[in-house]
Each structure stands twice: as C-alpha cells, then as structure tokens.
Amino acid sequence: MQHSASKVDQAVDHIRDLIAAQSFQNDRLPSEPMLAELTGTSRATIRQALSVLELDGLIVRKHGAGTFVNRRVQNIGSRLEEVWKYSEMIELAGYKPGVQHIEMALRSAGEYASGLGLKPADEVISTANTFLANDAPVIYCIDVIPAHLVRQAYREEELHGPVYEFLAKRCEQQVVYNITEVFPVVADEKLSALLSCDVGTPLHYFEETGFNAADEPIIYSEEYYRPAYFNFTVVRKMTTRSRP
Amino acid sequence: MQHSASKVDQAVDHIRDLIAAQSFQNDRLPSEPMLAELTGTSRATIRQALSVLELDGLIVRKHGAGTFVNRRVQNIGSRLEEVWKYSEMIELAGYKPGVQHIEMALRSAGEYASGLGLKPADEVISTANTFLANDAPVIYCIDVIPAHLVRQAYREEELHGPVYEFLAKRCEQQVVYNITEVFPVVADEKLSALLSCDVGTPLHYFEETGFNAADEPIIYSEEYYRPAYFNFTVVRKMTTRSRP
DNA sequence: CAGTGGTCTAGACCACTCG
C-alpha cells in the first residue's frame, strides 16, 4: 500500500462501483468523455481503466455504440487464468475451508531439480497438504521450495498449510507469475485415500511453477482437485492474432 | 483484412521481429523512446504495443531497468487462454492434421437448449467429428448450432469438419469470445472407440459456448482431447487485484 | 546521477453505429 492508488486504479474502482450499483439502463456505461468528467481525469486515463475492466471481461466495448456490462462473465466462478488462494477458491465454491497437513521433508531435489533450476543433489523443502471443504478433502497439494532460498529461522508448523506466507516471510520471495500445465488424471490408491474418493475418479492435476520478479523459479507445486467441487472456466477472446 | 494494420500492430510485429532475430544483448529491448524513433511513432504507441506483448507474456517490463524478453513463456506450446483452431493445435504439436466426420443431425435442442438460449423444442444442427494427428484420432468434438441462424443454402459436407467457416459463411455469424469449462474425464466405451485409446484413459473434456458481438450464444461444443498429444498451459500473472 | 519505464494530460482526427 506504499503507493497511493493511481488515477487509473481510482477510475477502475469508480466504474466497478457504478456497475455494482446498476446505475444505468441497458447495461450501457456513460461515454468515455462523460466518465472522464465524472472522475475528474482525462479520456486517456479513463480508456486505460476501461481496458483493465475489458481484460477482466467485466465490460465489452463496441465501436460507435458504447460500452456495456457483461453480466455473463461477471457470474463465472473460478477462472483458471486468475484463481489464486486455495481457501478463497473453496469459499467461492460455497464451503468452509480448512487444511490438513500430510507431511514435510528436507531432501535432495532429485526429480524436481530441472523445473526449479537446481542440481539433483541440491536440497529442497517439500510439504504436502490437503485442503478441506466442509471438512472433506478436496485438494491435495505438494509444494517444493529450494532450500537455499530460506533467509530466516522458522518453525516447521509454518509449512503446515499454504506456503506463500512462508515464501514471503522466511524467504523474502514473491511469486509474480506462474506457469501451470493442466492434465486430466484418475485417482489411484494413494490419491483416493487422500481425497476420499473412489479409485478411478477423474481429477484435475496441475503442475505449477512460480517465478519471482527476477524470473527465477522459486516454487514448484503438484496439485490434485476434486472436480465435483470446482468448475474451472476459461474466457477466451478472439483477438485476431498476427502469428508469423 | 479491410483495415490497413494500425501503427500499434506494425510496432508489435516490428518488435516481434527484433525478438526473433535476437538482435540485442541480455534479452534487453531498446528503450521506449528508442523504439519510438526506430518505428517512426510516438512513445504512447510503442507503449501500447509493448502492453500487447507483455500481456502475451513475451516480454517483461521492469520499472527503471528496462524491457526484457521472456524466453520461457515464449517456448510454451498451446496456451489454454489462446488456442483456437484444431488443425493449428495439431500442427503446433508437430503432427499432420486431418479430419474424420462422424455424424450430423438436424434435431431439437433438448439438453443443449439452455446453454444456447433456446427452448428445448427449437431446432439445432449438430455435427460430430474427430480430428487426426498423423491419422490417429486425438480430438473428438460435437458442435451444436441453433438452426435459426442459418441464412443461406448449404451442402451437408460443409458440416464435415470445423464449423467456424460454416458459421461465418452460411450464418453470417462470428464468435468474438467463448466461455469454456474444463473437466477431467475418463474414456468410456464410446470414447475409447472414437479416440482409439483404452477405456479408463484420462481425457481433457471442454464444454465451450461461443458468443457473437451482440453477446448472443451461437455455438456450443463438447470436446475431448487425448492428453498425450496436447499440453495445455496457463500463464497466470499475480496482478494485485482490488476485489471488493 | 542519467536513463529507464509509469502516469497523465489536452487535443486531434478517424471509423463506426444508430436514429
């Protein structure tokens, strides 16, 4: 919060409020010059704010016609391109979130080495947890962090649960983007026990690598989701791409 | 192609070329004023072009430091938020694309009605195809179009294969965005036959609804992918979102 | 400190939609 919010951010919030208040007809926003006057900024600033909202999918701009709210996209649950904290996802799906720690270890990187830019002999911290919805396990997640990132002493309990706080507090690292590969899998013996589902149940499986601002991999995760609890949705816009 | 490309598009292409040519050190792009001069435009235009590339994940901008190429993201295959034509996907994965028509029908909407904003008794055209990689079936796809959209006479063969051309030519409709839900499933008897894989093989399953510029649903598709042939990847950026 | 990207402005002209 060190920055005061930029005018663009203020405009974004302002327009979000307008939308939430449904304060116009036919889901048609005021014109750009109008919004500029309303928020006391220039049209360029407003246009940038509208771009943010358009990218979010909240509004649609139509050349010559106006800018419109897209209630449809607004009503989607978890968007695959966005979703972030486990607990938030579970709450969003309408359940009470919880965590069950499974195990943790300090061990050599082995198979995880390449994805994290390590040598197989380098040490990593791995922690496995299940995340609960109304006390039923719905996500199983293994997080792997290079041990050399640790900057401070810590209690092991800090690794019982989501690991982002640990990364921030004890490693002074922040994930700025991640690359996630999505697979369909079926529950084997182990997964069926962890997620209390039948062997052969289809599951979402994500392999996720998180990178810091310096573009170094700092965390690798393997995640299994019970699809009955989560609907992952993607909004794809048909940008006429110029691909060489 | 009615438009001549905008200056922003030209700048985007120009910078893409620069990146492809690796014509600078440390993956650091020329500064914005420099690029503006190089491409004969203003800095604002360049910044817009860079935004496009940043959104694409191709570059990373660092305040005070410069703009850098992200080779990592560049090397990803199919991105789930982008991918579009079946044949392109198959080519991208390194195979020779092909199509095998399965069946088509003119029938009542039934179960498909709600997603397409129809009544169950309204008529729809449905067509089912498999898409081939080196002659092996790797995608099975059912497309459903409201029959009332058809504006012109057509030959049935036009529905043997991808349906976007049909939508454009015979319905004068264009998909501008779609909403896709992603599920893991396992192949049953029917799917295993269609995709020549074992019963129980995990598959990607997408339920996709396409919308036109007027935000009306114009096509619904059910798609099954052999994961052995496709890696679906998502790049998620940690925008510090202001969520109310 | 010089140079970078981030923010913002005021104004111009164009392309499109709609009544």
Added chain:
DNA sequence: GAGTGGTCTAGACCACTGC
C-alpha cells in the same frame, strides 16, 4: 449527422534502477 469508441501525437512530470 450526432455521438460513440479507436488511434495517435507531443510533451510533461514522476518513481525506480543502476552505475
């Protein structure tokens, strides 16, 4: 034709990074 969003410019100042 009036009004909308789309494109583009020239210039100002700020915030940050690196040497």
